[in-house]
Amino acid sequence: MVAIRRDYRSVLAAIEGAGGLGLLRSALLFENAQSVFSLSIWRSRDAIPWFGTEIPEHVEAARRVFSRVKYKAGRGPEMWSTKWRLESVSNNLNWDTFDLSSEFSKISRRGE
Secondary structure, three states: OHHHHHHHHHHHHHHHHOOOOOEEEEEEEEEEOOEEEEEEEEOOOOHHHHHHHHOHHHHHHHHHHHHHOOEEOOOEEOOOOOOOOOOOOOOOOOEOOEOHHHHHHHHHHHOO
């Protein structure tokens, strides 16, 4: 778990070093020793491909985690990635100092 957190922080540092470029907020969530989730909220869907191709620390961290994830013969490693489109948020949804409702309103006005 320590190695995963270290990799997560190095990816965040790389994103910040590149100017953030669309990352609004992220979190590393541990359900248990076998289930770890990285949640990130991006300003636009165009920022996600930028992240995937321009931040090599992301690829390096993903490669390192393969040795630590569950593996089943015939299925491969239990590691996956998804993209979700947020359609609405409640008026009181705040995350520390990050006001997701305001960000969502900006995105909705742009029509993304």
